[in-house]
Amino acid sequence: MRPGSVAIVGAAETTELGRIPDQSQLQLHADAALNTLADAGLTPADVDGVATAGESPTGVAHYLGITPTWVDGTAVGGCSFMLHVRHAAAAINEGFCKTVLITHGESGRSRIGRGGFSRPAASLQGQFEAPFGTMGAPSTFTIPVLRYMKKYGVTEEQLAMVAVVQREWAARNPRASYRDPIDVDDVLSSDMIAYPFRKLMCCLVTDGGGALILTSAERARDFPQRPVYVIGTGESVETPMVSQMEDFTTSRAFRVSGRAAFEEAGIAHGDVDHLMIYDAFAHLPLYGLEDLGFVGRGEAADFVEERNTAEGGKLPLNTNGGGLSYMHSGMYGMYALQESVRQLRGTAPAQVKDARISIAHGVGGMFAASGTIVLSNEAR
Amino acid sequence: MAESRRPLPRPTPETQHFWDGTRERELRLQRCDACSQVYFPPRPFCPACASRKVSVFAASGRGTLYSYVINHRAPPGSGFEPPYSIAVVELDEGPRMMTNIVGVPQTPEALQLDMPVEAVYEDFTDQITLPFFRPLEAS
Numbered sequence: 001m002r003p004g005s006v007a008i009v010g011a012a013e014t015t016e017l018g019r020i021p022d023q024s025q026l027q028l029h030a031d032a033a034l035n036t037l038a039d040a041g042l043t044p045a046d047v048d049g050v051a052t053a054g055e056s057p058t059g060v061a062h063y064l065g066i067t068p069t070w071v072d073g074t075a076v077g078g079c080s081f082m083l084h085v086r087h088a089a090a091a092i093n094e095g096f097c098k099t100v101l102i103t104h105g106e107s108g109r110s111r112i113g114r115g116g117f118s119r120p121a122a123s124l125q126g127q128f129e130a131p132f133g134t135m136g137a138p139s140t141f142t143i144p145v146l147r148y149m150k151k152y153g154v155t156e157e158q159l160a161m162v163a164v165v166q167r168e169w170a171a172r173n174p175r176a177s178y179r180d181p182i183d184v185d186d187v188l189s190s191d192m193i194a195y196p197f198r199k200l201m202c203c204l205v206t207d208g209g210g211a212l213i214l215t216s217a218e219r220a221r222d223f224p225q226r227p228v229y230v231i232g233t234g235e236s237v238e239t240p241m242v243s244q245m246e247d248f249t250t251s252r253a254f255r256v257s258g259r260a261a262f263e264e265a266g267i268a269h270g271d272v273d274h275l276m277i278y279d280a281f282a283h284l285p286l287y288g289l290e291d292l293g294f295v296g297r298g299e300a301a302d303f304v305e306e307r308n309t310a311e312g313g314k315l316p317l318n319t320n321g322g323g324l325s326y327m328h329s330g331m332y333g334m335y336a337l338q339e340s341v342r343q344l345r346g347t348a349p350a351q352v353k354d355a356r357i358s359i360a361h362g363v364g365g366m367f368a369a370s371g372t373i374v375l376s377n378e379a380r
Numbered sequence: 381m382a383e384s385r386r387p388l389p390r391p392t393p394e395t396q397h398f399w400d401g402t403r404e405r406e407l408r409l410q411r412c413d414a415c416s417q418v419y420f421p422p423r424p425f426c427p428a429c430a431s432r433k434v435s436v437f438a439a440s441g442r443g444t445l446y447s448y449v450i451n452h453r454a455p456p457g458s459g460f461e462p463p464y465s466i467a468v469v470e471l472d473e474g475p476r477m478m479t480n481i482v483g484v485p486q487t488p489e490a491l492q493l494d495m496p497v498e499a500v501y502e503d504f505t506d507q508i509t510l511p512f513f514r515p516l517e518a519s
């Protein structure tokens with residue numbers, strides 16, 4: 001991608017977040033899409049590219065009445081939307097389409113109109129992980145962390161601090177699911193889910209959605225909202241089996257994706273004003289800070305404890321409250337991108353003053369995949 | 381036979397040797413004839429060098445505890461009684477595999493990272509025997 005050649009000109013979430021039992025998952029995609037089209041001053045007829053995960057792009061395009069000349073159904077988990085942004089930028093540059101709509105909708109809590117979680121018994125996960133009692137993310141995504149904690153001497157109190165700081169951000173966000181202040185003791189006395197993870201170290205389970213509209217930087221100036229330019233992108237995958245990660249203390253997919261995004265953007269870490277790291281669980285921001293290179297190996301827990309990622313710190317992180325306190329429908333990556341866009345438009349509830357460059361870094365599956373997007377509100 | 385409500389594997393042609401092995405109380409891994417890489421999970425080629433010349437061999441069944449969680453949430457009828465460990469063992473031959481640590485209290489104090497463990501086998505059906513691990517007796 002040519003850095004800055006494509007911009008986000010529409011961004012919005014579903015009208016409601018949290019519990020939405022009166023809408024199917026497909027309708028959540030549509031609600032987010034309609035809000036986003038309105039944000040950009042467009043109608044479905046103006047869209048010629050569709051990307052989505054969780055539902056098929058065919059289903060979303062037909063439901064919205066769109067006739068696309070380009071689609072992307074990349075579905076590698078919660079970071080799929082980061083990959084869609086990357087692929088859409090390439091497609092727009094290549095002339096496959098002019099106006100791309102990326103949608104997410106997920107009835108994660110109410111489970112209206114969505115399929116279940118299944119691992120076929122003949123798949124490698126079905127043969128070599130499921131028989132030992134992995135039951136979704138809380139008992140699977142969490143398995144590497146004891147190795148990380150032992151290697152770097154990270155304590156349960158430090159893990160809890162990740163949730164505490166994010167709740168401080170959430171307290172400033174009227175749309176956040178959890179806004180009451182918590183301290184380390186609250187986290188460490190909450191219910192044990194999968195040792196060492198307590199309930200308040202685990203993400204929410206909610207309903208919601210979000211969507212983005214991308215077009216070329218040349219056209220972006222004609223839209224009502226301040227354009228947010230895509231200046232760096234990365235993606236990678238490692239393994240669908242958490243037990244087969246190369247190293248339980250670092251994610252190869254994070255490192256590869258992050259490095260590509262930084263190199264493409266041509267920026268240094270000190271240039272980054274705002275950061276979103278997909279936080280399905282409290283250890284993910286720690287892995288992300290290290291694997292993206294913001295801190296050295298084993299330094300992330302101290303970095304968070306010293307309030308560098310909190311309000312007034314040098315690297316505001318997960319300023320919407322994150323998956324731990326804002327919302328988490330299952331594939332959270334879209335909400336990380338939405339918060340980056342809000343920060344660069346200057347419209348975030350917990351606005352970072354003069355933010356010019358924001359990074360949204362996502363994970364898919366249980367350290368299985370990753371996508372990284374560097375955004376700027378300044379044209380290149 | 382043990383209870384069998386837990387999800388049991390369905391072997392494929394590429395993994396059948398592993399499940400034949402556990403039924404016979406052997407942990408069968410594969411080694412590349414070209415580059416000597418030992419690997420898991422099974423496949424009929426080497427993930428390090430892509431050679432199709434690979435051999436199955438019986439591993440020692442010994443390793444160390446690499447990482448784990450103790451799961452406290454499992455729905456009734458799932459085949460699991462919480463709290464139970466979901467662990468990853470690093471085998472002496474190199475590869476890692478998921479398992480449960482058995483024969484020991486399911487507590488952080490009893491489950492120390494890097495402690496030596498050995499495979500034990502439990503039959504669930506005529507076809508499927510799962511490999512679990514227990515602390516290696518100091519001898």
Ligand SMILES: [Zn+2]
Pocket residue numbers: 412413414415416417426427428429430431
């Ligand atoms: Zn080889």
